[in-house]
Amino acid sequence: MTRQETLNELKTVIAPYTINKELLSSINDETDLIRDLKINSANLVDIIIDAEAKYDIEIDYDSADKMTNVGTCIDVITEKLDQKK
Amino acid sequence: MTSTGNDIVALKAINVARTKEFKFYSKIIAAIEKDIFDKQDHGDLAFETFVWLLWSIKESAYKYLQRRMPELVFSPTKTLVQRIQFSASSLVQEFEGTGFEGKPVYKGTVSFGSDLLFFRSMISGEFIFSVVNGEDDFENTSWGIRLIDSADPADQSKQVRAFLIARLNKQLPGTNLQISKSPDGVPILLNGVEEIDIPISLAHHDHYVAYSFKVYGEGKPY
Numbered sequence: 001m002t003r004q005e006t007l008n009e010l011k012t013v014i015a016p017y018t019i020n021k022e023l024l025s026s027i028n029d030e031t032d033l034i035r036d037l038k039i040n041s042a043n044l045v046d047i048i049i050d051a052e053a054k055y056d057i058e059i060d061y062d063s064a065d066k067m068t069n070v071g072t073c074i075d076v077i078t079e080k081l082d083q084k085k
Numbered sequence: 086m087t088s089t090g091n092d093i094v095a096l097k098a099i100n101v102a103r104t105k106e107f108k109f110y111s112k113i114i115a116a117i118e119k120d121i122f123d124k125q126d127h128g129d130l131a132f133e134t135f136v137w138l139l140w141s142i143k144e145s146a147y148k149y150l151q152r153r154m155p156e157l158v159f160s161p162t163k164t165l166v167q168r169i170q171f172s173a174s175s176l177v178q179e180f181e182g183t184g185f186e187g188k189p190v191y192k193g194t195v196s197f198g199s200d201l202l203f204f205r206s207m208i209s210g211e212f213i214f215s216v217v218n219g220e221d222d223f224e225n226t227s228w229g230i231r232l233i234d235s236a237d238p239a240d241q242s243k244q245v246r247a248f249l250i251a252r253l254n255k256q257l258p259g260t261n262l263q264i265s266k267s268p269d270g271v272p273i274l275l276n277g278v279e280e281i282d283i284p285i286s287l288a289h290h291d292h293y294v295a296y297s298f299k300v301y302g303e304g305k306p307y
Contacts, residue, residue: 019237035270038238040290041144041159042094042137045112052108064112065160 001081006074013050017043029071051077057084087219089226089284089299090149092141094213095291096134098236104133113161114139127171130208138191138213139166142204145217146195148286149202155269160197167201169193177209181229181252183300194221216286216297227252228297236291245287245294253283253298274298 011024018024018037033039033047048064051057051073057080059067066072103109110119113136122135130138143164151157174189182188191206195217205223206215214230216223229252233244246264253262253274263275264285274281285298 040238042099042140042290045109045161046100046103048112049103049109061112061160061162065158065163068158 001078003074003078006077007070009054010051010070010073010077013047013054014039016050017046027070029069029074031070033068033070033073047073055081057081086153087282087284087299088149088152089286089297090145090147090151090217091228091286091288091295091297092144092148092215093230093288093290093293093295094137094141095293096137096211096213098291099133099137101133104136110136111162113143115162115165118166121166121169125169125171128173130171134208134213138206138208138215141213141215142166142195142206142217144288145204145215145286146197146202148288149217149219150197150200151269152271152284155267155271164195164197166204167194167196172208175208175210177207177214177230180231181227183227184224186224212290212293214295225300226297227300228295230293230295233292233294238289241289241294242287245289245296248294249285249287249296249298252296256300 015021015024017039020038023037031037034041048059048067052059055077059076059080063076067076118139122132127135140161143161146164147159170192172189172191176189185205189207193204195202195204202217202219203221204215204217206213216226216228218226229248231248250262260276265273265275267273272285272287274283274285283298286296288295
């Protein structure tokens, strides 16, 4: 899966937790989940759990802590998918 | 460096069934913290409320420490509630105050690395509110909780700022108070364009907003 494909799929994971859906159209690696997408921090665990379910991966605590922006989310998902191979 | 950190969780907005699932709560609380719930008398506190109580304490601790450590990453499972004294009551009658004397609070300690912090929390049927301090003394900590009519992030941000400014204006008459953010994302208080050394913390979740700030002496901001 390319980074762009993962980015597009990540939008569907994040979408339920952001009120302003139009913000998703312009996200990039630097987009911060809380500051830029206005996602409440209480929903960060939901995003991690939903990503685990979508990709059938397990995201450990250290990796979960890194998932604060779009780029690090893609990095963690890509790393965990690679480990499954 | 003096600091403050607070957080609010709107209980109507949490997913109760999901919170009870191990894969979810284990990303918020550590096994040693689950022991607190299992082994201590916690009255009629539901497990999902306990999980979000600890979340609010940990988030408050993160906000407290972030002022000193701007690069800090919030890590719920590395931020550990060490001790908790459960409240016998959940009847929250006052929504603004200074200190928590006589209030129905949960209190205890929370650690991150070598930092040991102290917390006070209040739980009503609608929300969980926590404040963290570096000392086990909250006489100098002012706080407020408010129900607002919108859950839109822009409205939350606007209304929590107006709520805090209204409180501070009573204590600092003649000032032109504004709230901004430092380059590290920490909220700061300005008089005009000049930063004032009063640590503030803002929180919002769903239809609730909350703040805390430090005061000294006879109710004057620190």
